[in-house]
Amino acid sequence: MNLDFVQSRWAMRGYRLYWRLASLMMIVVGLGSSVEWAAGINLVPDLGGRDMRLTAAFCVLLSGLALAAVGTGRRWIRRLASLLCAIVIGLAANSLLEYSGIGYRGIAAWLDSALGEGLRPSTRMAELAACGFLLLGGQGLLILNGRALVLRELFGLGVLAIAMASLASFAFVLAQHGESLLERLPILTGVLMLLGTLGWMSSVPTTGLTRVSTAATLGGVLARSLLLPALLLPLAYTFAFKLLETRFGVSQIVASTLGAVFTGGSLAWMIWLVAALLDRSERLRDTADTDALTGLGNRRKLDAVLQGLLHADRRQRLPFSLLMLDLDHFKPYNDAFGHQAGDDALREIGRLLRATLRPEDAAFRYGGEEFVLVIHGIHLHQLPAIAERVLHAVRANDWPLRPLTTSIGGAEACDADVSAASLLQRADAALYRAKRNGRDRFEKTGCAECLAGASGPESMRARSWDQPPPGCRAASQA
Numbered sequence: 250m251n252l253d254f255v256q257s258r259w260a261m262r263g264y265r266l267y268w269r270l271a272s273l274m275m276i277v278v279g280l281g282s283s284v285e286w287a288a289g290i291n292l293v294p295d296l297g298g299r300d301m302r303l304t305a306a307f308c309v310l311l312s313g314l315a316l317a318a319v320g321t322g323r324r325w326i327r328r329l330a331s332l333l334c335a336i337v338i339g340l341a342a343n344s345l346l347e348y349s350g351i352g353y354r355g356i357a358a359w360l361d362s363a364l365g366e367g368l369r370p371s372t373r374m375a376e377l378a379a380c381g382f383l384l385l386g387g388q389g390l391l392i393l394n395g396r397a398l399v400l401r402e403l404f405g406l407g408v409l410a411i412a413m414a415s416l417a418s419f420a421f422v423l424a425q426h427g428e429s430l431l432e433r434l435p436i437l438t439g440v441l442m443l444l445g446t447l448g449w450m451s452s453v454p455t456t457g458l459t460r461v462s463t464a465a466t467l468g469g470v471l472a473r474s475l476l477l478p479a480l481l482l483p484l485a486y487t488f489a490f491k492l493l494e495t496r497f498g499v500s501q502i503v504a505s506t507l508g509a510v511f512t513g514g515s516l517a518w519m520i521w522l523v524a525a526l527l528d529r530s531e532r533l534r535d536t537a538d539t540d541a542l543t544g545l546g547n548r549r550k551l552d553a554v555l556q557g558l559l560h561a562d563r564r565q566r567l568p569f570s571l572l573m574l575d576l577d578h579f580k581p582y583n584d585a586f587g588h589q590a591g592d593d594a595l596r597e598i599g600r601l602l603r604a605t606l607r608p609e610d611a612a613f614r615y616g617g618e619e620f621v622l623v624i625h626g627i628h629l630h631q632l633p634a635i636a637e638r639v640l641h642a643v644r645a646n647d648w649p650l651r652p653l654t655t656s657i658g659g660a661e662a663c664d665a666d667v668s669a670a671s672l673l674q675r676a677d678a679a680l681y682r683a684k685r686n687g688r689d690r691f692e693k694t695g696c697a698e699c700l701a702g703a704s705g706p707e708s709m710r711a712r713s714w715d716q717p718p719p720g721c722r723a724a725s726q727a
């Protein structure tokens with residue numbers, strides 16, 4: 250399934266920045282480690298454990314250079330970067346063959362004997378590092394050439410797994426002063442592999458796994474805020490609780506219990522974050538669908554509701570009708586008492602409509618002083634009773650400044666209605682007639698009274714009621 254995402258500008262910037270920093274760091278550390286190895290000096294801070302070997306340092310340097318080149322449009326630079334990745338693959342494969350036990354003596358063995366093993370530490374990188382760089386080189390080569398998305402993501406996940414295991418193992422060793430699970434993979438190499446594989450993924454943020462986490466959607470926010478803690482927290486806990494046990498004499502049972510409590514707590518925190526974000530997005534959606542003045546649904550919400558009702562399976566479609574309301578002589582009311590008083594009156598109409606309708610029906614502000622009511626399970630011949638209830642509620646309300654009335658037009662959803670426009674148009678035609686026939690009254694329009702396919706009522710503007718809605722002339726003048 251191929252999904253398109255709208256990317257978040259900030260997330261994209263963040264990923265691009267990370268990619269540049271990762272490539273820079275790899276170049277600096279790779280170069281530093283190579284020089285350090287060659288000159289026998291200490292340039293790169295020792296993180297404990299074993300030193301990085303010459304071949305690993307070279308792989309880091311070449312991967313960093315190739316990574317820096319991925320953004321360029323120049324073909325020859327991309328070719329050069331592909332060549333660097335191919336060299337990384339070659340060096341890693343060479344190391345693996347050296348370890349294979351088939352008696353292959355590769356570059357590192359040759360270098361070792363040429364430089365005099367014993368005088369200098371071995372040039373050979375560890376087996377796991379070789380596996381990691383084989384995958385990292387493959388990932389880079391495929392990204393640079395825009396090939397095999399799934400395979401390169403799998404390569405990335407492979408490097409991630411090796412790097413994470415090395416970090417966890419290192420944390421464990423640090424805490425325990427004991428044997429490492431992955432004793433032969435130096436921590437610096439693990440960290441750089443982690444940087445490198447995430448760097449490759451970040452260099453093309455609109456593809457593969459990263460495109461979800463750069464999306465400007467709820468899913469994108471969740472991925473950005475939860476992926477990294479989900480990866481790193483178990484690692485940090487392993488370290489912290491092992492440290493409590495070995496260095497501070499906390500018993501194993503207490504350390505394990507604390508580990509379980511913190512892991513559960515983190516999980517609960519992540520779920521809470523998801524729930525809070527879902528809640529916020531739902532409230533935002535509600536706000537977008539609500540008219541701020543009256544608290545009723547707005548035009549956008551009405552369109553969605555009608556769309557849903559009209560697009561329901563014809564055979565299962567339940568009858569429903571519309572009432573379209575327009576306040577009578579509202580302009581003089583506004584002019585006489587001011588806009589604020591007009592707003593209060595509109596708010597009061599919203600309250601009256603909510604109070605008058607059954608819970609299953611819904612009122613929407615269609616625009617200005619026009620409202621639309623969606624009445625479920627009601628046919629045209631049943632509408633007058635409901636409309637009369639609304640007319641009475643408005644008429645009988647205790648208006649503080651001057652009595653207000655409303656005119657109402659009604660129409661039923663017909664089989665021929667494929668969109669909301671024709672239905673709204675019939676309700677509008679009936680409203681036009683109610684206005685023409687003296688206001689404070691209800692009129693209805695039957696299914697055949699307007700031309701099918703008309704473009705819907707004029708709305709959200711002051712109506713003069715001198716002209717009937719287009720497409721309903723004959724019916725409107727009836």
Ligand SMILES: Nc1nc2c(ncn2[C@@H]2O[C@H](COP(=O)(O)OP(=O)(O)OP(=O)(O)O)[C@@H](O)[C@H]2O)c(=O)[nH]1
Binds near residue numbers: 587684
């Ligand atoms: N206070 C207030 N007035 C509004 C709002 N929206 C529309 N109106 C006013 O509603 C009035 C509508 O007037 P018209 O459409 O000319 O019609 P009318 O005076 O109600 O007369 P008929 O509809 O012909 O009975 C205009 O004066 C608008 O300014 C609003 O949100 N607040």
